[in-house]
Amino acid sequence: GMPVEQNPPALSLYEGADSGLRCNFSTTMKSVQWFQQNHRGRLITLFYLAQGTKENGRLKSTFNSKERYSTLHIKDAQLEDSGTYFCAAEANTDKVVFGTGTRLQVSP
Template identity: 70%
Template sequence: GDQVEQSPSALSLHEGTGSALRCNFTTTMRAVQWFRKNSRGSLINLFYLASGTKENGRLKSAFDSKERYSTLHIRDAQLEDSGTYFCAAEAFSGSWQLIFGSGTQLTVMP
């Protein structure tokens, strides 16, 4: 089965509001990365976490390997935050690999 379950698959927010994306893991992961797909289709690094929390501007991420989840919080959403967000966790499957979630399509509305 899927090792990384990302939710929600789609999310709509009004400008200025906030919400959270979540990834649950079926096994212990070494670290997690969060990405956003930009308008050109490139995956842009948002965070790398081996534990704890990190914050960057209006984004904050947390990773709890013991409880097997990671979250990405967006506050004061802006129109330019729209896009697809992916979490990816480091799992051992013969070698250490990034296992991606299926993505969250975020739409920020005026």
């Protein structure tokens, strides 16, 4: 199977809602990075984690290497959160593998 499985592939939220994205890994990864793709297609780094949990404003990310997953939680979704989100995980072989992306649409 895919080394990085990202879910859901698409997500629709109303403003103010909370939700989460998840990446599952088929093998042990040593770090994970979460991105938001901006309107020009450029990836903006949201989080880089080697372990544990980080928070930044309305966003929180957790990486559990042992359990082979990472999550990105969005709280109080805003219209500007709309876009595509990617996780990218670095294996112990130093190879980086990307998830397939989650398209988030936030509506009024």
